[in-house]
Amino acid sequence: MKPVLQLEALVAGWQQAATAALDLSLAAGEIVGLTGPNGVGKSTVLAAIAGRARVFSGRIVHAPAIRISLQTQEVPPVVGLPLSGRELLALTGAATTGLPSWLAERLDQRLDRLSGGQRHYLALWAVLDAPAELILLDEPTNNLDAAGVRHLTTHLHERAAAGSAILVVSHDTAFVQAACDRCLTLEAPADA
Amino acid sequence: MPDFELFLLPFFTGLVLALMLPALGAYLRLRNEWLAALSYPHVAAAGTLGAVFLGLSPLLGGLAMAGLAGAGKRLLARRLSGDVCHALFLLAGWSTTVLVTANQPTAERLGHALFDGQLYFAGVVELLSAVLGSVLVLSALRFASSRLLLLRLYPDFSRLRGLTVWPLELAFDVLAALALALATMSLGVMATFSLVFVPPWLAFRRMGTWRGGLGLAMLLGSLAYVLAFALALLLDQPFGAVFGLLQVLFSLIIA
Numbered sequence: 001m002k003p004v005l006q007l008e009a010l011v012a013g014w015q016q017a018a019t020a021a022l023d024l025s026l027a028a029g030e031i032v033g034l035t036g037p038n039g040v041g042k043s044t045v046l047a048a049i050a051g052r053a054r055v056f057s058g059r060i061v062h063a064p065a066i067r068i069s070l071q072t073q074e075v076p077p078v079v080g081l082p083l084s085g086r087e088l089l090a091l092t093g094a095a096t097t098g099l100p101s102w103l104a105e106r107l108d109q110r111l112d113r114l115s116g117g118q119r120h121y122l123a124l125w126a127v128l129d130a131p132a133e134l135i136l137l138d139e140p141t142n143n144l145d146a147a148g149v150r151h152l153t154t155h156l157h158e159r160a161a162a163g164s165a166i167l168v169v170s171h172d173t174a175f176v177q178a179a180c181d182r183c184l185t186l187e188a189p190a191d192a
Numbered sequence: 193m194p195d196f197e198l199f200l201l202p203f204f205t206g207l208v209l210a211l212m213l214p215a216l217g218a219y220l221r222l223r224n225e226w227l228a229a230l231s232y233p234h235v236a237a238a239g240t241l242g243a244v245f246l247g248l249s250p251l252l253g254g255l256a257m258a259g260l261a262g263a264g265k266r267l268l269a270r271r272l273s274g275d276v277c278h279a280l281f282l283l284a285g286w287s288t289t290v291l292v293t294a295n296q297p298t299a300e301r302l303g304h305a306l307f308d309g310q311l312y313f314a315g316v317v318e319l320l321s322a323v324l325g326s327v328l329v330l331s332a333l334r335f336a337s338s339r340l341l342l343l344r345l346y347p348d349f350s351r352l353r354g355l356t357v358w359p360l361e362l363a364f365d366v367l368a369a370l371a372l373a374l375a376t377m378s379l380g381v382m383a384t385f386s387l388v389f390v391p392p393w394l395a396f397r398r399m400g401t402w403r404g405g406l407g408l409a410m411l412l413g414s415l416a417y418v419l420a421f422a423l424a425l426l427l428d429q430p431f432g433a434v435f436g437l438l439q440v441l442f443s444l445i446i447a
Contacts, residue, residue, distance in 0.1 A: 051351070075343065080396060081402075082398075084400055110401075125222075
């Protein structure tokens, strides 16, 4: 099967190269974890795939005309906005069904009146459940309790079973082992 | 007693603007651009007076200058953030206004009228312009609402789906600038600013949904306007000042 995403000796960065060369092939229906110590550029790799960071060498190939969803560690600026969870999900086309009960019953509340963990999971769900062939997640378990991590793991498997390819950056080893089909470790660049 | 028939056209001109400006203000607040409520009216005032100085149509001068500022902001976006851009526009507009009024005696009265408002002089042309402009702005906001919200909350979302973002940003900037210029010609700089700033600010604090926030902003804007118009007529006081004080009162009660 032709991969949805292929990285060939990719070296990415912002002003200067910040990652070691990375090779990766991601097929539809597959969940791959990307781990490694802080500062090796895991988030930068995701940013490069999403066209936010620079590619210094190597290349990124993805299937033509695919829809990409990107979750970053930046929290959507909802504080001070009159916006409910239901309205947020409608914006990205994410479904309201499948949400954990502790969130489903708060869908009509204003987002900045939810707890940090509830708000994080809704913001993540809006990206994760939006129609997409390639889903990129950056530290999705931040701010989540054990119930949230379990629900996220289950839903990732559901999305993969429906045909999406998923690349997850995480430092949470237990989550990566439970959620991902395989895992790559990004090494520090040679001159670091 | 005032002759109420005489004030019908000005009343409806202002009412239409009082419905449209708070909705526009909600999207400017969403984008952290509430300073636009001061910068574009100042630029429009400068354009209007500049046109008088050059012997051109004041209305077209104001609209053209504001439209140019809106388009220019997008061109400068890589070098200047939105709030810095608006601060510079505000300074440029105010400085130009002062310079023109200092050097062109006929422009001085118009300068005062633009800042204090000249709603009572609104006629059929002003009413029709306000109605057409407001219908255009409200329709465009309704059409682009989801994309504007997405752009603020998930800046990469549309781009990653192959959608080009800059035409939407450019259209919003130009439309906002033109709408604020149009409102400035009738309501004046400060009344326009108050309608763009106060009702959305209160609605953002009080409501739980975007749709509800828009509705409350438009309701508060139009309610404050009707009350201020009636009070200004009955007490024979300048409309802009009564309107400003009433909105401060609304803020203290509702916030």
